[in-house]
Amino acid sequence: MFKINDNFCKLSESYLFSEVARRINAYKAAHPEADVIRMGIGDVTLPLCEAAIEAMHSAVDEQAYGASFHGYGPEQGYPFLRDAIAENDYRARGIEIADDEIFVSDGAKSDTGNIGDILAQANRVAVTDPVYPVYVDTNVMGGRAGLISEDGRWSDIIYLPVTADNGFVPAFPVEVPDVIYLCYPNNPTGTTLNRSQLKAWVDYARRNGSLILFDSAYEAFIRDEDVPHSIYEIEGAREVAIEFRSFSKTAGFTGVRCAYTVVPKELYGTDNKGNKVSLNHLWLRRQCTKFNGASYISQRAAAAIYTPEGKAQTREAIGYYLRNADILREGLREAGLEVFGGMNAPYVWIKTPAGMDSWAFFDMLLDRCHVAGTPGSGFGPSGEGYIRLTAFNTYENTLEAVRRIRNAQL
Ligand SMILES: *Cc1c(COP(=O)(O)O)cnc(C)c1O
Numbered sequence: 001m002f003k004i005n006d007n008f009c010k011l012s013e014s015y016l017f018s019e020v021a022r023r024i025n026a027y028k029a030a031h032p033e034a035d036v037i038r039m040g041i042g043d044v045t046l047p048l049c050e051a052a053i054e055a056m057h058s059a060v061d062e063q064a065y066g067a068s069f070h071g072y073g074p075e076q077g078y079p080f081l082r083d084a085i086a087e088n089d090y091r092a093r094g095i096e097i098a099d100d101e102i103f104v105s106d107g108a109k110s111d112t113g114n115i116g117d118i119l120a121q122a123n124r125v126a127v128t129d130p131v132y133p134v135y136v137d138t139n140v141m142g143g144r145a146g147l148i149s150e151d152g153r154w155s156d157i158i159y160l161p162v163t164a165d166n167g168f169v170p171a172f173p174v175e176v177p178d179v180i181y182l183c184y185p186n187n188p189t190g191t192t193l194n195r196s197q198l199k200a201w202v203d204y205a206r207r208n209g210s211l212i213l214f215d216s217a218y219e220a221f222i223r224d225e226d227v228p229h230s231i232y233e234i235e236g237a238r239e240v241a242i243e244f245r246s247f248s249k250t251a252g253f254t255g256v257r258c259a260y261t262v263v264p265k266e267l268y269g270t271d272n273k274g275n276k277v278s279l280n281h282l283w284l285r286r287q288c289t290k291f292n293g294a295s296y297i298s299q300r301a302a303a304a305i306y307t308p309e310g311k312a313q314t315r316e317a318i319g320y321y322l323r324n325a326d327i328l329r330e331g332l333r334e335a336g337l338e339v340f341g342g343m344n345a346p347y348v349w350i351k352t353p354a355g356m357d358s359w360a361f362f363d364m365l366l367d368r369c370h371v372a373g374t375p376g377s378g379f380g381p382s383g384e385g386y387i388r389l390t391a392f393n394t395y396e397n398t399l400e401a402v403r404r405i406r407n408a409q410l
Pocket of ligand 1 (some may be wrong): 042106107108109110132145183215217245246247248249254259321
């Protein structure tokens with residue numbers, strides 16, 4: 001009789017977004033006249049930029065003729081894209097990254113989830129709390145999380161609380177983790193680490209022999225000089241960090257699918273005999289075995305983001321979302337709410353007033369303002385008492401949401 005992977009049974013049903021949808025639908029059924037503005041979505045809304053569209057059209061045309069047809073490509077991505085990434089995202093910023101340290105993929109969600117394949121099950125994993133749920137759930141599947149307790153924490157995961165109390169900067173835990181997930185600019189809090197705060201974590205990882213898995217899916221939203229665009233801006237990070245990036249939020253590719261992971265050649269792990277093993281080599285082996293490359297059309301679209309037109313057009317789209325984030329952040333502050341994030345990120349993280357819990361504030365915003373957010377508690381125990389609103393809406397809806405919240409005098 002075959003057996004399943006028992007670890008999957010430990011996972012609770014992902015209840016957050018279905019419960020949000022259920023409450024919105026129930027509210028709309030009871031109040032058909034209500035024009036609900038959805039500010040819970042973590043998906044982009046603007047169409048793809050012209051440069052990407054043109055590149056995709058010509059890539060499609062190439063597929064129509066035997067002479068220019070592309071079948072399987074290199075598992076780690078086409079040289080034209082790996083080179084454009086290394087050149088524009090790294091070398092142009094003075095960061096030494098070689099083309100063969102770049103691994104193109106179909107998403108940062110799959111890469112951050114799959115990276116566990118090359119790491120021992122015995123590793124102790126740390127995540128910030130609140131957190132992007134993928135890091136936790138994939139470690140549950142991989143048998144690294146232990147058992148879940150009443151308060152929603154996994155017994156073998158080390159939680160790094162990030163709240164208003166510590167300015168959303170994770171402190172070093174008592175127990176030293178082997179693997180540390182950091183996501184900056186952060187989803188869900190919309191906060192960042194400055195250069196010295198990120199350096200402290202790189203130094204910590206070097207001292208302790210830990211691996212940092214650095215998710216910078218929101219890098220394109222950074223405008224402050226003191227916020228690093230890449231963890232490799234920090235000295236010594238090449239020996240301790242893997243970086244994940246995606247075209248999803250950078251260029252609206254959530255439906256196109258293209259991302260990449262950087263695994264530097266100085267990065268070594270230890271096997272159970274104490275030998276040093278290259279992670280770049282292991283990840284190449286993993287990708288070549290389990291992945292057959294992102295589509296040629298997606299990779300052509302991604303490469304077009306690095307042309308002068310592509311850069312200008314994506315910067316404009318990001319600017320549109322950042323303007324929404326400004327309106328939310330400042331407007332909600334004027335409405336008397338305590339608001340965090342939303343500076344170099346498309347998310348604002350709002351403290352619920354008068355100690356309400358996340359779901360109670362969600363219901364109140366929905367009922368009194370017809371604005372739907374995402375309850376902070378859905379991202380981890382330390383997200384309790386917060387709600388997330390996103391800038392991925394129209395400018396007009398963003399203004400209207402702020403107007404309603406201000407008038408409601410919550
Ligand atoms: C949106 C997002 C990603 C991007 O995932 P893709 O699979 O590339 O679309 C990665 N990490 C975080 C934290 C995100 O919010």
